[in-house]
Amino acid sequence: MKGFNVLRIIIVGAGEVGYHIARRLAVENKDVVVVDNRAEALTRVSETLDVQTMQGSGSSPRVLTDAGVQQADILLAVTDSDEINLMACYFAKRLSPNIILLARARAAEYADHNELLTGEPMSISRLINPDQEVVNSILRLMSVPGAVEINEFADGRIRLIGVNLPDDSPLIGTQLINLRDITGDIGLVIAALVRDDKLIIPSGGDFIQTGDVVYFACEITDQDEILELFGIKKDPINSVLIVGGGNIGYSLARSLDNKYYHTRLIDSDPKRCAFLSEELNRPIVLHGDGTDQGLLEEENVGDLDMVIAVTGEEEMNILTCLLAKKMGARETIVRINNFAYMPLIRPIGIDHVVNPRLAAVNTILSYIRRGKVISAVAIKGEEAEVLECYAEEKSRLTGKRIMDVKFPKGALILCFSRGDEVVVPRGDTVIEPGDRLVILSTRKNITKVESALSITAEFF
Numbered sequence: 001m002k003g004f005n006v007l008r009i010i011i012v013g014a015g016e017v018g019y020h021i022a023r024r025l026a027v028e029n030k031d032v033v034v035v036d037n038r039a040e041a042l043t044r045v046s047e048t049l050d051v052q053t054m055q056g057s058g059s060s061p062r063v064l065t066d067a068g069v070q071q072a073d074i075l076l077a078v079t080d081s082d083e084i085n086l087m088a089c090y091f092a093k094r095l096s097p098n099i100i101l102l103a104r105a106r107a108a109e110y111a112d113h114n115e116l117l118t119g120e121p122m123s124i125s126r127l128i129n130p131d132q133e134v135v136n137s138i139l140r141l142m143s144v145p146g147a148v149e150i151n152e153f154a155d156g157r158i159r160l161i162g163v164n165l166p167d168d169s170p171l172i173g174t175q176l177i178n179l180r181d182i183t184g185d186i187g188l189v190i191a192a193l194v195r196d197d198k199l200i201i202p203s204g205g206d207f208i209q210t211g212d213v214v215y216f217a218c219e220i221t222d223q224d225e226i227l228e229l230f231g232i233k234k235d236p237i238n239s240v241l242i243v244g245g246g247n248i249g250y251s252l253a254r255s256l257d258n259k260y261y262h263t264r265l266i267d268s269d270p271k272r273c274a275f276l277s278e279e280l281n282r283p284i285v286l287h288g289d290g291t292d293q294g295l296l297e298e299e300n301v302g303d304l305d306m307v308i309a310v311t312g313e314e315e316m317n318i319l320t321c322l323l324a325k326k327m328g329a330r331e332t333i334v335r336i337n338n339f340a341y342m343p344l345i346r347p348i349g350i351d352h353v354v355n356p357r358l359a360a361v362n363t364i365l366s367y368i369r370r371g372k373v374i375s376a377v378a379i380k381g382e383e384a385e386v387l388e389c390y391a392e393e394k395s396r397l398t399g400k401r402i403m404d405v406k407f408p409k410g411a412l413i414l415c416f417s418r419g420d421e422v423v424v425p426r427g428d429t430v431i432e433p434g435d436r437l438v439i440l441s442t443r444k445n446i447t448k449v450e451s452a453l454s455i456t457a458e459f460f
């Protein structure tokens with residue numbers, strides 16, 4: 001990086017992904033330039049965000065030069081065109097050899113030849129495939145029935161799980177300082193509560209109330225026991241209906257192929273159905289419309305464990321899940337592209353939301369954050385962020401007891417991995433060099449957390 005004080009980032013593409021990344025960074029100490037050839041998209045950015053804009057093609061060397069690519073630290077190419085994104089990275093690398101490059105690329109052929117793009121001469125740091133990130137999210141949700149959100153850290157050994165507590169949960173009315181009376185010696189941390197659609201970073205004095213969504217961090221081997229202690233007892237997912245055989249639906253069905261799931265896949269395009277039937281072994285492929293109530297009745301949707309609607313039409317996905325839920329399907333997952341729709345989904349009765357664009361934003365965040373950040377995900381929309389990062393030898397955290405780390409209110413260390421061990425820290429736990437920390441922070445405190453992780457910054 002070319003300096004700690006100001007990180008310069010060029011975002012090529014002012015669509016939903018580019019806009020939301022720019023919005024996240026606009027409130028932080030980042031110098032952001034958004035490039036797009038559409039005047040209306042740039043108008044939305046300039047009127048609502050405190051960032052620079054430039055009209056033109058991100059694949060033009062002249063436009064990139066005018067945007068300051070030679071002084072930039074990072075270029076994010078996130079248009080809807082894979083080819084424009086790759087060309088932007090190619091020219092940026094020629095103009096600024098030390099720049100970090102991230103490119104959104106959905107086509108499977110690019111993922112299949114990843115080494116050609118991440119190696120010389122392109123040296124793209126990360127190809128981002130939002131569709132595959134969505135498939136991974138769905139698979140995690142299927143692994144923990146009843147969870148509203150699941151994120152993984154430390155190579156899958158640590159999970160942050162959000163759950164709706166049942167009204168008869170033993171946790172209802174519990175003060176967090178007394179949580180061990182219920183959980184015993186099992187290692188877990190209550191990371192956040194969502195109450196009346198508001199995010200709370202709790203302290204020991206807070207009580208868990210009826211209706212709370214509880215986010216907790218734990219080692220994956222302990223999750224089932226913890227869920228049982230919380231009063232969450234749901235049967236595993238066995239029967240699945242996927243509506244939409246596009247990139248996401250096909251990749252998901254392929255991931256479930258040759259496993260114990262009873263999977264059916266519906267698509268409205270007969271040619272696509274022929275392709276899916278040829279490529280998949282166990283899943284049953286059906287030609288039809290996911291909003292056809294007669295078809296859903298024929299497939300006994302009311303007896304299914306999960307219905308997953310992932311077509312490219314979000315209104316159709318919503319209607320499909322509402323119909324399936326009304327007919328008795330146990331759980332539903334809907335794919336939504338429009339960020340504005342996301343807060344509306346769960347209140348109308350759909351269980352889970354996946355968003356390819358948000359998945360892309362989460363992947364990108366880990367490359368923007370200061371310090372040795374491995375991954376970063378947003379929770380509760382964009383109100384908070386979870387960072388997974390290494391404690392460097394000379395950082396302001398290393399060598400301190402947890403109780404002595406002066407994080408601002410709204411930021412806390414949840415747990416960390418040390419070698420092969422997962423540690424749920426106590427107040428006197430000392431952070432050692434190389435510890436892989438999982439840190440939760442509200443969005444407004446991210447810059448301060450980044451400062452704590454840096455080996456060069458003055459801590460606050």
